[in-house]
Structure formats: C-alpha cells, structure tokens
Amino acid sequence: MAIRKTPMDKEIRNPQGEKIDYAYHDAGSRAVVVVGHGVTGNKDREFVLALAGGLAAAGLAALRFSFSGNGDSEGRFEDSCPSKEVRDLVAVVDALDGRPVIYAGHSMGGAVGVMCSVHEPRITGLISLAGMVHTAKFAKTEFGDVTPGQGGMWDMPECPLSQIFLDDMNTIDSVIEFGPHVKVPWLLVHGEADDVVPIEESREIFARANEPKELIEIPRCSHVFDAETDADALPTMVSKVTEWVLPKAL
DSSP states (O other): OOOOTTTTTTOOOOOTTTTEEEEEEEOOOOOOEEOOTTTTTTTTTTHHHHHHHHHTTTTOOOEEEETTTSSSSSOOOGOOOHHHHHHHHHHHHHTTOOOEEEEEEEHHHHHHHHHHHOOOOOEEEEEEEEOOOOHHHHHHHHHTOOOOOOETTEEEEEEEEEEHHHHHHHOOOSSGGGGGGGGSOOEEEEEESSSOOHHHHHHHHHHOOOOSSSEEEETOOOOTTTTTTTTTTHHHHHHHHHHHHHHHOO
C-alpha cells in the first residue's frame, strides 16, 4: 500500500505550534487507525510499523505518529508527558477533517488514549496495546532512582528524565477511574511476559470497562511484542487488532 502524508498533504502542529512527524498508510477506507507509541518511543518502532502495515494490507488506512519531543517531531523531550500528548493526539484527529478515528496506543500512549477518548467524540474505537494504567506507580518503579535533570530514562541520555514528566505522571496517578467513562468499543491486548507494564493493569481496567470490550492476552509476549520472547507475538498482535478493527472501519 502507498504511504504518504495525509489525504490533504498537510502539516500537523500541536497547540504549542510544534510540528508532528507522521506517516500515512493510504488504504482507501474512510476510517483511520491512528497509532501512538509509548515512553521513549516513536512512529518507527518495529511493532508500530508492523501494525500500520498490516492494517493497510487489510484495506484499513493507518496513521502512525511521534508525539512532540519524540522521534522527528518538534519540541523538547523534557516537555513530554501524558497531558501534553493528549493535546498532540487531538491535533492529529483535527487534521483528519472529521474522518472516524480508531486510536491504538502503546504503553503510555495507551493511557493517553483512555484519557482522550472520554472527551473526544471523533474517536470511535479504542485499542490499548500493553496500556499503562497506573502512571504514578510506573514513574516510581521505573525511574525512582533517577534524579530529574541528572539522568536519562533507562540510561538513555537522549531521553532525560524531567520534573515535568514526573509531576504529570503523579498528578494523573492512574487512569483506572476513566475506564467506566469510555463509551466506545475497546480492545485491550497485553503480553503475559510484560515486565514493564504488568498485564494485571489491563485486567484491572478491563473489569471497570463498559461493553463492548475485549481483552486478548498473548502468552510469552513482552512489552513491545518482540520475537525474543515469542516469534509469534508480533504477528499475533497485528492479526488480532486487524480482525477487531475491520468490521468497525469499513
């Protein structure tokens, strides 16, 4: 399938005026599956590329993007946080000029989707891929030994831990209370071997969610659906998501 900017070939900018880097997989459907990444990620992560390509091959238009401050999007990484990324996502939805959007978010991008979908009627379906639920707990578990401004996330100097990120993660605390307010069809996909966002978080918010909902648990699957734990993890995720989206988007 062809990959181009958008059907309108326009720039996407968030409320801060920062340009959002994205790629549009043109497949002819009116509905668009928008794919967002997680902490320290970008639109070119292997599983993001695989998902967008699989959707397009099935006739489903897909748009993958990097949140501001990540990848080739403009902005400072130090300003990246869930609340800002919600506004980035709304800017992407705005650019699609009223087309129905099914949003698929990975990890922290999953938490962003839960928060955004509650208030954004143009999102007609929600997909959480190893979706983060307890933001404050995540920040403490993963970065509790890092001093903001003096170290990188997971020892990545290009991804400095900031006080802005920590404050926002702690203020949100958890998106569990948003669960009952999601009113669109919701698919949750999580690997049983995820050691970054425990699968229990998806189980917990799933129990609070409305119908229609579906939780798919993939054995031996890691946080990023890679082949190191199970060669079938990534194709399984792509096929399950595609099967779920097809009747809702065509």
